[in-house]
Amino acid sequence: MSEFQLLRGIYSANAALLSRHRERVVIPPGDDLAQIHLRSPELLIGVDQMIEGRHFRSGTPIELVGRKAVARNLSDIAAMAARPLACVVAVALPPSLDHEAIMALYEAVRATAELFDCPLVGGDTGSSGDAAAPSAASAPLVISVTVVATLPAGVPRAITRSGARIGDGVFVTGKLGGSFGPDGLGRHLTFTPRVQESIALARMLGERLHAMIDLSDGLGRDAGHLASGSGVAIRLDAASIPTHDGCTWTNALGDGEDYELCFTAEGPVPAEVEGLAITRVGEVIAADWGQALVSLGTAGGAIDVTSMGWEHGR
Amino acid sequence: MSEFQLLRGIYSANAALLSRHRERVVIPPGDDLAQIHLRSPELLIGVDQMIEGRHFRSGTPIELVGRKAVARNLSDIAAMAARPLACVVAVALPPSLDHEAIMALYEAVRATAELFDCPLVGGDTGSSGDAAAPSAASAPLVISVTVVATLPAGVPRAITRSGARIGDGVFVTGKLGGSFGPDGLGRHLTFTPRVQESIALARMLGERLHAMIDLSDGLGRDAGHLASGSGVAIRLDAASIPTHDGCTWTNALGDGEDYELCFTAEGPVPAEVEGLAITRVGEVIAADWGQALVSLGTAGGAIDVTSMGWEHGR
Numbered sequence: 001m002s003e004f005q006l007l008r009g010i011y012s013a014n015a016a017l018l019s020r021h022r023e024r025v026v027i028p029p030g031d032d033l034a035q036i037h038l039r040s041p042e043l044l045i046g047v048d049q050m051i052e053g054r055h056f057r058s059g060t061p062i063e064l065v066g067r068k069a070v071a072r073n074l075s076d077i078a079a080m081a082a083r084p085l086a087c088v089v090a091v092a093l094p095p096s097l098d099h100e101a102i103m104a105l106y107e108a109v110r111a112t113a114e115l116f117d118c119p120l121v122g123g124d125t126g127s128s129g130d131a132a133a134p135s136a137a138s139a140p141l142v143i144s145v146t147v148v149a150t151l152p153a154g155v156p157r158a159i160t161r162s163g164a165r166i167g168d169g170v171f172v173t174g175k176l177g178g179s180f181g182p183d184g185l186g187r188h189l190t191f192t193p194r195v196q197e198s199i200a201l202a203r204m205l206g207e208r209l210h211a212m213i214d215l216s217d218g219l220g221r222d223a224g225h226l227a228s229g230s231g232v233a234i235r236l237d238a239a240s241i242p243t244h245d246g247c248t249w250t251n252a253l254g255d256g257e258d259y260e261l262c263f264t265a266e267g268p269v270p271a272e273v274e275g276l277a278i279t280r281v282g283e284v285i286a287a288d289w290g291q292a293l294v295s296l297g298t299a300g301g302a303i304d305v306t307s308m309g310w311e312h313g314r
Numbered sequence: 315m316s317e318f319q320l321l322r323g324i325y326s327a328n329a330a331l332l333s334r335h336r337e338r339v340v341i342p343p344g345d346d347l348a349q350i351h352l353r354s355p356e357l358l359i360g361v362d363q364m365i366e367g368r369h370f371r372s373g374t375p376i377e378l379v380g381r382k383a384v385a386r387n388l389s390d391i392a393a394m395a396a397r398p399l400a401c402v403v404a405v406a407l408p409p410s411l412d413h414e415a416i417m418a419l420y421e422a423v424r425a426t427a428e429l430f431d432c433p434l435v436g437g438d439t440g441s442s443g444d445a446a447a448p449s450a451a452s453a454p455l456v457i458s459v460t461v462v463a464t465l466p467a468g469v470p471r472a473i474t475r476s477g478a479r480i481g482d483g484v485f486v487t488g489k490l491g492g493s494f495g496p497d498g499l500g501r502h503l504t505f506t507p508r509v510q511e512s513i514a515l516a517r518m519l520g521e522r523l524h525a526m527i528d529l530s531d532g533l534g535r536d537a538g539h540l541a542s543g544s545g546v547a548i549r550l551d552a553a554s555i556p557t558h559d560g561c562t563w564t565n566a567l568g569d570g571e572d573y574e575l576c577f578t579a580e581g582p583v584p585a586e587v588e589g590l591a592i593t594r595v596g597e598v599i600a601a602d603w604g605q606a607l608v609s610l611g612t613a614g615g616a617i618d619v620t621s622m623g624w625e626h627g628r
Contacts, residue, residue, distance in 0.1 A: 026356065031474045031543070032393035032527060033360035033463065042340070043357065046347035047460060049404040051440050079346035090363040090458035092406070126365045128454050138452050140442050144404035146361060146460035149347065160345045213346060229345070 014110055014120055021119045024085070034121035036086050036148070044082045044149040044158060048072050052094075052140035057184050062101045064189040065143065066108030072216070073147040074116050074193035075259045079214035080158040081202035082149035084118030084195065091125045092142040109145070116195055118147060154203045159263070161229035164211035168264035170226075170234055170282040173197060173273070176219060176258045177243045177251030187244075188257035197274045198261055204273065205265050212263040218309025219281070220253040222262055223294045227284075227306075230264075233291060236282035236305070238298040253296070253308045328424055328434055335433045338399070348435035350400050350462070358396045358463040358472060362386050366408075366454035371498050376415045378503040379457065380422030386530070387461040388430050388507035389573045393528035394472040395516035396463035398432030398509065405439045406456040423459070430509055432461060468517040473577070475543035478525035482578035484540075484548055484596040487511060487587070490533060490572045491557045491565030501558075502571035511588045512575055518587065519579050526577040532623025533595070534567040536576055537608045541598075541620075544578075547605060550596035550619070552612040563610070567622045 015028045027035035050069045052058055070087065077084050089109050093102060102125075113120045128139035151158060179188040194214070202209055211230055213222050219241065223234045238249040247255075264284050272278055287293065292304035329342045341349035364383045366372055384401065391398050403423050407416060416439075427434045442453035465472060493502040508528070516523055525544055527536050533555065537548045552563040561569075578598050586592055601607065606618035 027358075027472060027474060031476070032390040033358040033396065033461075033472070035394075035472055036357040036359060038352065038355045038357055041352045041355065043350040043352055043399075043462065044341075044347040045350060045400065045402060045460075045462060046436050047402040047404045047438050047458075049406060049438050049440060049458070051406050051442055054440050054442070076346040080349075082347065085357075086359065088359060088361040088460055090361045090404070090460075092363060092365050092454070092456045092458075122360050124361050124363050124458070126363060126368050128365055128368070128456070140406070140453055142406045142442070142456045142458075144361075144363070144406075144438070144456075144458040146359075146402055146404075147347075148357065148359060148462065158341060158347070158349055160341060162345070 017114070018119055025119060025121055029122050036121065038085070038150055040150045042151045044077065044080055045146065046073065046076050047144060047146040048076065049142060049144035051142050060185065060189065062105045063108040066105045067112045068189050069143040069145050070109055070112040071191060071193050073145045074118060074195055075214040075216070077147055077149045078194040078198040078261060079212055080149070081155050081198045081212065082158055083152040083199060084116050085148045085150050086121045087113050087118050087145055087147045088122035089120060090123065090144045092128050093125060094128050094139045094141055097141065116193065152199050155199060159202060159209055159212040161211055161213050161226050164226050164230035164232050164264040164284045165266065166232055166284055166286050168210055168266055168284040169269060169280050170223065170236065170262065170264050170284060171269055171278050171280050172215065172219065172242065172260055172262050173276050173278055174260040175242045175244045176215065176260060177247030177255050179255055179257040191259040193259060194261050194276065197276045201273045205269065208266045210264045210266060212261060215258040215260045215262050216256060218253050218256040219262065220294055220305035221307065221309035224306040226262065226264065227287070227293045231287060233285050233287040234282055234294045235285050236294065236296045238296050240279060240281050242277065242279045249296070253305050256309050331428070332433055339433060339435055343436050350435065352399070352464055354464045356465045358391065358394055359460065360387065360390050361458060361460040362390065363456060363458035365456050374499065374503065376419045377422040380419045381426045382503050383457040383459050384423055384426040385505060385507050387459045388432060388509055389528040389530070391461055391463040392508040392512040392575060393526055394463070395469050395512045395526065396472055397466040397513060398430050399462045399464050400435045401427050401432050401459055401461045402436035403434060404437065404458045406442050407439060408442050408453045408455055411455065430507065466513050469513060473516060473523055473526040475525055475527050475540050478540050478544035478546050478578040478598045479580065480546055480598055480600050482524055482580055482598040483583060483594050484537065484550065484576065484578050484598060485583055485592050485594050486529065486533065486556065486574055486576050487590050487592055488574040489556045489558045490529065490574060491561030491569050493569055493571040505573040507573060508575050508590065511590045515587045519583065522580045524578045524580060526575060529572040529574045529576050530570060532567050532570040533576065534608055534610070534619035535621065535623035538620040540576065540578065541601070541607045545601060547599050547601040548596055548608045549599050550608065550610045552610050554593060554595050556591065556593045567610070567619050570623050
């Protein structure tokens with residue numbers, strides 16, 4: 001079976017499954033482009049890729065690789081309080097990957113996307129070099145996913161990183177830290193992107209929800225993105241940071257890849273949204289020259305944690 | 315300079331340039347997602363990647379690689395008679411690529427996109443492995459571009475591959491064949507995607523323009539996509555196929571990567587659109603079991619050319 005035939009099979013199967021999205025997917029995959037019908041004129045778009053050896057270890061179960069490639073992008077949608085519309089995927093396949101693994105990868109991408117109402121409407125797949133060429137053996141698997149999203153009813157604008165105001169509380173959802181696990185196969189591969197919770201939060205808080213980001217680089221660095229985007233500073237309180245069992249605030253700040261939400265809001269914020277815990281972890285303060293963008297109050301005093309965490313290079 | 319700083323510089327420069335698209339680009343790159351404002355509720359989307367060693371030779375000037383990565387996607391937009399809205403790019407960088415080359419690559423992507431009014435609104439860049447690890451030396455450069463487009467005024471629907479009708483003429487724009495050139499650095503790297511011409515054609519022919527595709531796999535194979543998509547067959551006439559100097563119909567059918575348009579239409583079609591030649595090369599006929607999907611009439615008789623050309627694996 002040639003690669004072309006293999007992919008044709010995958011796309012046909014997907015096209016059949018897409019029939020449930022008939023109102024949204026006007027032209028399904030198989031043409032030069034797919035066509036989506038929008039109900040709102042506001043479109044959100046972003047791309048994230050996963051590179052073997054960089055974003056996941058060689059030997060990671062291929063289903064989890066496909067799942068994460070989509071879930072990371074869905075987490076970006078959640079960070080804007082947007083609603084998924086569709087996704088497309090490009091995969092550069094190392095020659096070592098057999099057809100069964102390729103099928104499993106695609107199925108994981110498709111199923112994860114479908115679960116979050118983000119139908120897969122296009123793809124491009126190619127081989128990195130030639131299985132006969134020994135040098136190609138080290139070509140990494142690269143999966144790039146692009147998502148498009150729109151504003152849900154009841155959410156008048158996307159929540160950016162730049163709206164934080166002095167006096168806002170700083171909040172996180174869920175618990176943080178230890179996402180890689182002892183074997184590298186932890187929550188960073190199996191997390192639930194907070195798409196539903198984010199929309200519910202935006203509806204609940206309305207104009208009081210000022211800024212939001214998803215936690216991929218670690219709380220210190222991501223709070224830094226909020227602070228620099230908004231021209232403010234953030235003071236976190238170490239004792240209040242909710243952590244997973246066995247983790248401390250150093251894990252919450254340094255491990256990264258929690259894919260929880262971090263947001264700033266004015267006024268009272270409930271203790272949970274859709275069953276997901278919300279914890280106040282700090283406050284937005286004025287930025288001062290020479291002061292830390294993000295400082296953390298600990299038992300031993302305040303420390304600068306702006307640069308503590310994962311540098312994803314983005 | 316870290317990769318993060320490098321990219322921040324690129325994105326900031328691009329964000330400044332994006333100010334000219336203020337009405338369209340509501341949230342510029344730098345947040346979790348970018349936001350685009352649409353004037354039409356119809357969105358077209360597709361992704362195409364370029365893998366070093368597969369879609370371009372190692373050693374190809376990096377500017378031409380970046381240009382082609384975008385231009386191929388723009389050609390898909392042209393194939394639907396759509397108008398570009400925006401693009402995003404993911405790049406997996408081999409450790410061998412230095413900062414200067416990375417900057418040149420991004421600038422080529424940005425400038426090509428800008429030239430066709432398709433602003434670059436997002437990106438993700440990561441390294442394939444570690445420069446210190448000798449095995450990473452063979453990791454290929456992978457560039458994946460996703461484009462979104464919409465329907466221009468005066469074009470009521472996207473032109474798909476599936477609308478060809480028996481009795482339609484089959485037409486191509488420009489000349490075909492020899493796109494790789496003697497040194498591999500030919501037109502497949504420098505072609506002009508027919509975005510403007512396609513929109514003008516769709517407006518001119520209106521409902522008489524039935525089906526369209528861009529010529530990437532070669533005329534035989536791409537006409538086959540039109541035929542199979544439409545449930546018809548196509549008869550081409552070898553003598554009428556417009557070819558570049560030094561090329562014959564075998565090049566037009568076999569070389570691929572012309573990125574001209576091939577369309578079927580009812581009734582009279584002008585000899586050019588926006589200064590680009592249009593040539594009638596065949597007609598749409600009924601599909602018959604056991605007959606070729608695409609046949610070519612030559613001096614020596616009719617031959618089946620359905621599978622003649624480039625298999626891009628898509």
